Amino acid sequence: MGDPRAVGAQIRMRLPSLTPLEGKVAADILARKDIDEAMPLRAIAEGSGVSEAMVVKVAKKLGFAGFREFRQGLVDYYRSDTAALHSEISAEDTAGEIVQKVFRTAMQALEETFAILDLQAFERAADYLHRARQRDFYGLGGSAQIARDVSHKFLRIGLRSSVFDDAHMMMMSASLLGPEDVAVAFSHSGSTSAVIDAVELARRNGARTIAVTNYPDSPVARIVDVVLCSTAQNSPLLGENATARIAQLNLLDALFVAIAQRDRKAADLNLGRTMRAVQSKRRL
Known part of the structure; x- marks a missing residue:
């Protein structure tokens, strides 16, 4: 995966083609912001409550060569400015925060679609x-x-x-x-x-x-x-x-x-x- 901005998009776009369990595993992993280059396969598998083999299978179905490429892609993606654009809207947000979050989410969609x-x-x-x-x-x-x-x-x-x-x-x-x-x-x-x-x-x-x-x-x-x-x-x-x-x-x-x-x-x-x-x- 050449462009880090494309990693999150690649995963989300392929979720419908996965089985319900595979989709849950992929979504769980994508939601984790604590993954780094040293995190072992075992830790990620345990975090999703599945086997290591299942994590590797999901990585390959998402278009990665294997777990290591999947892990590195996520690390690079979350270090990119694009990944940081999206924030969930909460009930306590002010008008200014709502406008900022909506605009930044749209900017993320543009960046990732371009990628x-x-x-x-x-x-x-x-x-x-x-x-x-x-x-x-x-x-x-x-x-x-x-x-x-x-x-x-x-x-x-x-x-x-x-x-x-x-x-x-x-x-x-x-x-x-x-x-x-x-x-x-x-x-x-x-x-x-x-x-x-x-x-x-x-x-x-x-x-x-x-x-x-x-x-x-x-x-x-x-x-x-x-x-x-x-x-x-x-x-x-x-x-x-x-x-x-x-x-x-x-x-x-x-x-x-x-x-x-x-x-x-x-x-x-x-x-x-x-x-x-x-x-x-x-x-x-």
């Missing part, structure tokens, strides 16, 4: 969306709001897209897509059945598929051509989704710029046209 970003996947997504004849976005709830934000930005530079947040409409859309089109699934959990069903149909019809999700091993991530991952630390009050949306919005802003750069002259021309079109709606 785990697959630039090759990012480039492929930009190419697919730039060349597409039709761009259809699928999402429910908060994910649909992210899809709408992206669609709005695309329209500003002349790229047409459609947003679907109804299961039946998603399937109708997917049935009409073909090899020149792109379907983008927005799903924080990556397990929203309505979104997965639509993406599966779009892919069967030959369309390129992209997923924007928090979990690289999720059901939707396993069936698409390109996965763009965000990451965020869970919070009892804020939840994980709220913070992840901030990271996803920034990730998709970057994708928007990358697509615009592929034909900057056309993007600038269309941006000027769309800005002038709404200028008359502003009261001075």
